[in-house]
Amino acid sequence: MELIYGRQPILEVLKAGRRKLNKIWVQDGLSGEMVREILQQAKTKEIPIEWVRQDQLDKRVQGHHQGMVAEGAAVLFHDLSGFLAQLAPTAPAILVALDEIQDPHNVGAILRSAGFFGVAGALVLKWRSAPVGETAARVSSGAIDHVPLLRITNLAQSILDVQAAGFEVIGADMEGESLESHVANPRSMLVMGSEGSGLRRLVRDRCDKLLRIPGSGKVGSLNVGAAAAIFIYEFCRRSSIGRAPVL
Numbered sequence: 495m496e497l498i499y500g501r502q503p504i505l506e507v508l509k510a511g512r513r514k515l516n517k518i519w520v521q522d523g524l525s526g527e528m529v530r531e532i533l534q535q536a537k538t539k540e541i542p543i544e545w546v547r548q549d550q551l552d553k554r555v556q557g558h559h560q561g562m563v564a565e566g567a568a569v570l571f572h573d574l575s576g577f578l579a580q581l582a583p584t585a586p587a588i589l590v591a592l593d594e595i596q597d598p599h600n601v602g603a604i605l606r607s608a609g610f611f612g613v614a615g616a617l618v619l620k621w622r623s624a625p626v627g628e629t630a631a632r633v634s635s636g637a638i639d640h641v642p643l644l645r646i647t648n649l650a651q652s653i654l655d656v657q658a659a660g661f662e663v664i665g666a667d668m669e670g671e672s673l674e675s676h677v678a679n680p681r682s683m684l685v686m687g688s689e690g691s692g693l694r695r696l697v698r699d700r701c702d703k704l705l706r707i708p709g710s711g712k713v714g715s716l717n718v719g720a721a722a723a724i725f726i727y728e729f730c731r732r733s734s735i736g737r738a739p740v741l
Contacts, residue, residue: 496568499559508535513567517542521551521561535695553700569626571645574652577615578659586680588729591617593649593697598624602633603719607639611730617644650696656683663701665693666725670704683702686722733738
């Protein structure tokens with residue numbers, strides 16, 4: 495079990511219906527359209543509501559809870575091979591893979607972009623990366639409950655599995671070719687490297703192509719969350735995107 499806080503993340507958990515919520519604590523006197531929607535959905539799903547003082551919520555979570563905290567099941571993870579098996583052999587789909595990204599805020603930001611643009615799934619490492627937990631869930635603003643999370647142990651091996659399923663694997667790298675000139679494959683996986691060192695050598699070597707975002711300003715690079723948003727947008731815009739299987 496884990497705590498989910500913030501109005502939008504709680505609402506998206508309710509909408510997605512993938513995770514069970516045991517209880518929602520609501521600050522006394524809280525009102526508004528989103529609050530009413532959350533309370534109505536909770537009532538429909540028979541989730542207990544408890545009205546409490548703000549200081550009681552402050553003690554439960556370390557963050558801006560917006561007057562709402564819920565207790566629910568942990569984020570669901572899925573198996574990559576099972577996910578790929580459920581995709582039609584030629585169905586268009588964009589995947590994103592996170593290579594040892596350390597900051598949960600960046601993980602959440604990437605998942606938010608993935609949810610907004612309709613990415614089919616996100617590959618996240620079981621070890622040596624930021625946990626996909628409370629912070630990532632809050633920053634994703636609920637997208638974490640709509641984008642299937644595919645937990646893997648070896649990204650270099652998973653790249654081979656994804657390629658065998660007909661995906662072109664694109665690595666985001668400052669030494670790559672310009673993103674502007676690339677013709678997107680409708681089945682693509684975008685690999686984003688860690689904040690400090692970028693893609694690991696073997697991961698980099700196994701990508702089909704390396705691409706960079708061309709810039710003309712004086713700043714030499716983008717935050718990985720911002721870079722991922724641009725890559726995801728461009729690939730989804732240029733490709734005919736199909737939805738992932740419902741997991």
